Amino acid sequence: MSALPVRLTIGELSDRSGVAASALRYYESLGLITAERTAGGQRRYSRAMLRRVAFVRAAQIAGLSLEEARESLSRLPDERTPTKADWNAVSRSWIRRVDERIAELERLKDTLNGCVGCGCLSLRTCNLYNPGDTAAGRGAGPRWMLGDPPPARQS
Amino acid sequence: MSALPVRLTIGELSDRSGVAASALRYYESLGLITAERTAGGQRRYSRAMLRRVAFVRAAQIAGLSLEEARESLSRLPDERTPTKADWNAVSRSWIRRVDERIAELERLKDTLNGCVGCGCLSLRTCNLYNPGDTAAGRGAGPRWMLGDPPPARQS
């Protein structure tokens, strides 16, 4: 049997995780992953880092920032495989998050459908246009770029 | 005749639209809105711009970039109130967009639920872990969850 490589170089971790080496270094700078060093100063990753990287990418898909991913990550064990319970707790909070976003989008859809009926965007009378209602603006896509709460999350 | 102010200053448009004056200037620089000028060079907006600004914000909520909003906008009449048909065509494309996004999130949820069952993130076997997948970016392609299995390796 071929021996499993115990430690991965950054290139190997990059290949195996699908995450660019530059991104991995960036993650390390944020404390998302860690590495040992060779005598010469090169990074060597434990296989557990594969899981950590996967976790981070999954968190991003779920809509978390890297900072939030770091917090989630801190709730999982470092070097052992997370138990079902570990993962359960984390994934449930992600699912809550995804559900919230879906609900926001559904509300938006209803409003758009309403607008089809009224042919509006006539400001004052239109639900879509409602400057006071910031909740409506915290929905889709680059909501963090819409100006107000960049550090997000005031639920 | 008209009892309403015919032209709005940028401050008035800002107040009425809930969009910062700096953002309005930025929108103008992108060709999203237009303004006439006083002899002294100050902007004066037609009331139709209120609708245009509302449209842009709505487009953002629907997940469009400003560039995409500009394209949508080009499908609406400039100075007259859009007809039901005008608005219908546009809003339907937005709704499609929102639907796609919702579908993505539903897929993610299913995967997360699956992971609760399997306690995974064990890479090769987990749908969440899908290398080659540049998903987390704002690019938001449906490529997220579709996936080839990760490169065949032991995990």
Added chain:
DNA sequence: CCGTGACTTAAAGCCGGCTTGAAGTCAAGC
């Protein structure tokens, strides 16, 4: 006619999540 506040411009800055580049070092195969 003047003071004041609202306006003007161009350029720079900010945020998150990276990528790219420059200049240099390490590890491994021949």
Added chain:
DNA sequence: GCTTGACTTCAAGCCGGCTTTAAGTCACGG
């Protein structure tokens, strides 16, 4: 031992969607 490619660090750049700043001008009430 040498070559080559993978690695190292630090700094700067990029994207989108703005905001902020600086320095200066306009418009209106008194």
